[in-house]
Amino acid sequence: MTGKFDEVVHAPHRLRICAFLDATSSTEFSVLRDLLGVADSVLSKHLKVLQEAGYLTITKPTGRGRVKTWVRLTAEGRRAYVGHAAALKSLVDNPTARHE
Amino acid sequence: MESKSAEDLAIIAAARAAVADRLITPMWYHPIFGLLLAGYVLGVSLGDTTARLITSLLFAAGCLALVSAYRRLTGVWVSGFEAGPASRWAKALGVLVGVLVAAGWAITYWTHLSWPAWCLAAVAFAAGIILGRRFDTALRAQLRSGL
Numbered sequence: 001m002t003g004k005f006d007e008v009v010h011a012p013h014r015l016r017i018c019a020f021l022d023a024t025s026s027t028e029f030s031v032l033r034d035l036l037g038v039a040d041s042v043l044s045k046h047l048k049v050l051q052e053a054g055y056l057t058i059t060k061p062t063g064r065g066r067v068k069t070w071v072r073l074t075a076e077g078r079r080a081y082v083g084h085a086a087a088l089k090s091l092v093d094n095p096t097a098r099h100e
Numbered sequence: 101m102e103s104k105s106a107e108d109l110a111i112i113a114a115a116r117a118a119v120a121d122r123l124i125t126p127m128w129y130h131p132i133f134g135l136l137l138a139g140y141v142l143g144v145s146l147g148d149t150t151a152r153l154i155t156s157l158l159f160a161a162g163c164l165a166l167v168s169a170y171r172r173l174t175g176v177w178v179s180g181f182e183a184g185p186a187s188r189w190a191k192a193l194g195v196l197v198g199v200l201v202a203a204g205w206a207i208t209y210w211t212h213l214s215w216p217a218w219c220l221a222a223v224a225f226a227a228g229i230i231l232g233r234r235f236d237t238a239l240r241a242q243l244r245s246g247l
Binding site for chain 2: 010012015016019020023024025026027028030031035068070085088089091092
């Protein structure tokens with residue numbers, strides 16, 4: 001599997017976000033913020049880019065206490081991330097290979 | 101280009117390892133899950149239709165509350181059925197509980213004995229703890245191995 005590079009996923013912060021989300025079913029906003037070590041606004045910007053690409057969904061369940069924001073990859077986002085990771089691995093394993 | 105790709109792969113590996121680091125299941129999680137399973141097996145085996153319905157609703161509500169507490173504490177959730185190869189433990193538990201519930205219902209129906217249901221409930225309790233912990237261990241190892 002060679003996969004396909006994805007420009008939306010490619011940026012380091014977004015790659016880190018996608019790699020984390022791919023390993024979970026859903027993740028709370030503050031966990032991603034701590035992972036990246038950035039301000040809320042920076043993370044929000046990256047999440048918006050991924051959301052606009054249809055790669056993730058953001059939910060704010062209502063209930064008791066402080067409302068927390070939960071993020072999860074969509075099937076499309078998971079496909080894009082897996083393809084991008086496969087393309088990276090293929091390039092490292094076989095530097096002469098061509099990619100889409 | 102290859103070195104940039106290698107850096108990106110390192111970013112991915114670090115992110116997956118970070119997930120593994122966060123998946124620290126509280127000590128009470130699996131025993132409570134085991135109790136929920138045991139209660140479900142008992143309720144379905146020994147109760148009448150109304151009791152079975154109530155047991156099923158309580159079981160579902162208990163599982164939802166448990167998941168909610170886990171999510172609140174860890175900030176992440178990994179469904180047992182979305183965990184790649186580690187999911188085999190969750191599936192095995194699902195099949196086992198299905199067998200235990202069916203066996204409990206059938207044995208009680210045909211023999212009118214209650215002690216087999218208690219034995220099956222004990223098996224469900226132990227399975228919830230053992231297979232649940234196996235799932236956790238497999239998932240963390242899988243995340244750290246880069247699968």
